[in-house]
Amino acid sequence: xxxxxxxxxxxxxxxxxxxxxxxxxxxxxxxxxxxxxxxxxxxxxxxxxxxxxxxxxxxxxxxxxxxxxxxxxxxxxxxxxxxxxxxxxxxxxxxxxxxxxxxxxxxxxxxxxxxxxxxxxxxxxxxxxxxxxxxxxxxxxxxxxxxxxxxxxxxx
Numbered sequence: 001x002x003x004x005x006x007x008x009x010x011x012x013x014x015x016x017x018x019x020x021x022x023x024x025x026x027x028x029x030x031x032x033x034x035x036x037x038x039x040x041x042x043x044x045x046x047x048x049x050x051x052x053x054x055x056x057x058x059x060x061x062x063x064x065x066x067x068x069x070x071x072x073x074x075x076x077x078x079x080x081x082x083x084x085x086x087x088x089x090x091x092x093x094x095x096x097x098x099x100x101x102x103x104x105x106x107x108x109x110x111x112x113x114x115x116x117x118x119x120x121x122x123x124x125x126x127x128x129x130x131x132x133x134x135x136x137x138x139x140x141x142x143x144x145x146x147x148x149x150x151x152x153x154x155x156x
Contacts, residue, residue, distance in 0.1 A: 006081050007074075009033055010043055014077075014128050015135045017053065018069055023062030046080050069129035078123055086116050 013029055026044065030037040044063055047053040054066040092101065 006043060007077060009035075010047065010077055010081070011128065011131060013040075013044070013047075013063075014052070014065070014069065014072070015132055017063060017065045018132050019136065019139070020064075023056045023060065023064045025062040029063070050076070050080050069132050070127050072128045074123035074126045074128070075120060077128070078120070086119055087112055 012033060016029065016032060017024060026037040026040040029040045029044075033040065044053060044055070048055065052065065052067050052072060053063050055061065055063055092105075
């Protein structure tokens, strides 16, 4: 089963925008994420609707944060994505009358629901800023000049 990477991608974007010193285009974000700018625009529109980012039009336009990361939690972003299932384990209902299937679904389903409740509770306690602090702590000193140079090359 294919993994849903939207949460990771949105977190990448938020942390990137947090350290950017000017608006960042969908094309720049697409290169950073190794995806098409159209894909970027789709989830950026979700972030804009949630009033997390705003777009600036014009020659030096792009996306910027409009909320501080301390006010956004992992749960907020998870909900923004439509509260997709956290686990890709699938239970089956194809044999409704099967006693084995009923026992498995009841037991495993209960464990998955309990685990999901715990994960979502923890998500509600973690701000995106907590991730930003860890990210920034690992940045080399020359990162900002490197990023500025990359953005300048795109402005040309």
